[in-house]
Amino acid sequence: MSLLTRIIGWAVLIFGLLYFFVPLGGLFEFSLRARRGVYSLDAYVRVLADPQFQATFSYSVFMALVTIVIGILIVVPTAFWVRLKMPWARPYVEFMTLLPLVIPAIVIVFGYIRLYNTSSWLPLTGSLTGTNALLAFGYTMLALPYMYRAVDTGLRTIDVATLTEAAQSLGAGWITILRRVILPNVVPAVLSGAFLTFAIVIGEFTLAALLDRPAFGPYLQRIGANKAYEPFALSVIAFGITWGCLALIQLVSRFSKMAPPRI
Amino acid sequence: MSFLALENLQKSFGAVQVVKDFNMSIEKGEFVSFLGPSGCGKTTILRMIAGFETPSGGTISINGKDQSRLKTSQRNIGMVFQAYALFPNMNVFDNVAFGLKVAGTPKTQIEARVKEMLALIRLEHLADRYPYQLSGGQQQRVALARALAPKPQLLLLDEPLSALDAKIRISLREEIRQIQRQLGITTVFVTHDQEEALSISDRIVVMNAGHADQIGSPSEIYNHPATRFVASFVGTLNMIDAVVADPAAQTVRIGDQLIALRESVGNRKPSDPITLALRPEAASLSEHGDATLRGEVISASFLGSVVRTKIAVGGSTVSFDMFNSPDLRMPAPGEDINLHFSSGDLLIVRD
Incomplete structure (x- = not known):
């Protein structure tokens, strides 16, 4: 390798790093300037002390957990069944799980509102619980591409067909097989899908805003429109949470590598 | 009265008939091997007995009871697979205990039975290990113990030795035969290895293109092959x-x-x-x-x-x-x- 290509390689790398980190650095630097003339954490203190921040953030965390549970309940049996009994249906199911990436959330939420409004046959938007449920279902759909892919990849690492047959020959029914054999073996995959879901739900704006639920996304937007320094502090916090999630995924997948199922 | 009766058993996948009008009765406590090249239908018959495949025609009855309406989980059979198929998330003890737990056996009985099974395969000291920490031969012995723990009425072995290396294969087949004799459990063993079949079985079924060419004791099969196929396949x-x-x-x-x-x-x-x-x-x-x-x-x-x-x-x-x-x-x-x-x-x- 010549000196020139080496220099070019380094230059590209440094350019890439700068491309990502300069704006982030600027953001962080600006978020520290709430007090005139000196760096301080005032903006952070104010954000964290805001009862609305706490309320919306805990609401979104709760919704994220509900979404994850619904997602697992839908995706794990589906991916398992497709792998076991309907391999021909895989391309179709994969296509369907990709739809949320193609159809904008705004279209989905307008569809929801038209379909489940108070004068429809299933007036979900008529009550708070109904609207919350609708929001959770919407989130589940937004997270579907990530959840399905993660679980499907997890199922690929185990011999689903033979394990299922072994469990059946030992007297286990479908529920037992899913709960005791399949799910425990795809835990790392389910977790990585769950963290991605978590990150999506925490930052989601469209669904929550149009269904008028007090989630973190709309709060972020409102602060951004009305305050000077706090939105940047919030962004840094949001980044921190997302990166925390990614780090957790890394950690979990490393643990799973330590105990490979050797089949 | 035979214990396991297969009558006019047939199986087609689409237009391909894999098992053609198969008849056999197996006595209680007998060790029967299905021997044949790949694609001869031997595994398909085993899978029909287990309930993983539905016969296109004919009946399977165990102890006089027709099995066609029973699901695999209701047939009370033990099965050992070529790929071991131990549950990777459970240790040896929990793997062996799985069938008993599913059946709702009380905890103290489970513990006693699992210990007894692990003693049978001489792996008591590895009860806490996970499958990935075991060698192939050990995994297959655990799979055997797991299949036997719920006291099945029938043991099905689907090429259990094919994934192992030569030495382990011989010692494990002797062990399987010895355990089978000790428990007196009716066993159906599928293999493509003629030496394995000859050494382990009470009777051998030589399968060729979906039907049995010859059914007989190992020495009958070897010394008096009924067809050219049997003669060329065995020895x-x-x-x-x-x-x-x-x-x-x-x-x-x-x-x-x-x-x-x-x-x-x-x-x-x-x-x-x-x-x-x-x-x-x-x-x-x-x-x-x-x-x-x-x-x-x-x-x-x-x-x-x-x-x-x-x-x-x-x-x-x-x-x-x-x-x-x-x-x-x-x-x-x-x-x-x-x-x-x-x-x-x-x-x-x-x-």
């Missing part, structure tokens, strides 16, 4: 082309040599073609038996305990084995030798 066998010389005297002509047979040539006429079979170990160079074939040595290969020699006799190649000894003189290619055997060892092969 090595010389096929010798001959023509009938005199049906009344039961003589045949191999090249220009006349040999008298012990069995009747049937309704064949003089100069009809006939195929004879001879086991390589039945012939020798020393004077014994009442039949002799003269031929030219093609090759002699040294295989350790035996020396395998091939000679050309009237257009056919006949190989025969001699035990090795330090003072053995290897036949030289091109040499003419006399091969002696008993005429009773010469079998007429039906197609």
Whole structure:
């Protein structure tokens, strides 16, 4: 390798790093300037002390957990069944799980509102619980591409067909097989899908805003429109949470590598 | 009354008929092997007994009870797979306990039964290990214990030894047979390895293209193969082309040599073609038996305990084995030798 290509390689790398980190650095630097003339954490203190921040953030965390549970309940049996009994249906199911990436959330939420409004046959938007449920279902759909892919990849690492047959020959029914054999073996995959879901739900704006639920996304937007320094502090916090999630995924997948199922 | 009865069993996948009108009854406590090349339908029959496949026709009954309406989980069978199929998320103890837990057995009984099973396979000391920490042979023994723990009425073994290396394969097959005898459990074993089937079974079913070519004890199968397929699949066998010389005297002509047979040539006429079979170990160079074939040595290969020699006799190649000894003189290619055997060892092969 010549000196020139080496220099070019380094230059590209440094350019890439700068491309990502300069704006982030600027953001962080600006978020520290709430007090005139000196760096301080005032903006952070104010954000964290805001009862609305706490309320919306805990609401979104709760919704994220509900979404994850619904997602697992839908995706794990589906991916398992497709792998076991309907391999021909895989391309179709994969296509369907990709739809949320193609159809904008705004279209989905307008569809929801038209379909489940108070004068429809299933007036979900008529009550708070109904609207919350609708929001959770919407989130589940937004997270579907990530959840399905993660679980499907997890199922690929185990011999689903033979394990299922072994469990059946030992007297286990479908529920037992899913709960005791399949799910425990795809835990790392389910977790990585769950963290991605978590990150999506925490930052989601469209669904929550149009269904008028007090989630973190709309709060972020409102602060951004009305305050000077706090939105940047919030962004840094949001980044921190997302990166925390990614780090957790890394950690979990490393643990799973330590105990490979050797089949 | 047989314990496991398979009657007119058939299975088709689309237009392909994999199992054609299969009939067999297996006694309680019997160890039966299904032997055949891949694609002969042996695994399909096993999977139908287990309930993983639904027969296209015919019935399976265990202990007089028709199984066709029962799901796998209701049949009370134990199954061991080629790929071990231990649950990777559970340790050895929990794997063996799985069937008992599913059945809702009380905890103290589970513990006692699992201990008993682990003692049976001599792996008590590995109860806390996970499958990925075990060797292939250990995993397969755990799989056997797991299958036996809920006291199944029938044990199904689907090529359980094929993924293991040669030494473990032999020791484990002896262990399987010994455990099977000890528990007296009716067992169906599927394999494509003839040595495995011969060494382990009470009876062998030789499968060919979806039906049983022959059902019999290992020695019957080996010494009296019913068809050309069985003869060629089980052991090595010389096929010798001959023509009938005199049906009344039961003589045949191999090249220009006349040999008298012990069995009747049937309704064949003089100069009809006939195929004879001879086991390589039945012939020798020393004077014994009442039949002799003269031929030219093609090759002699040294295989350790035996020396395998091939000679050309009237257009056919006949190989025969001699035990090795330090003072053995290897036949030289091109040499003419006399091969002696008993005429009773010469079998007429039906197609």
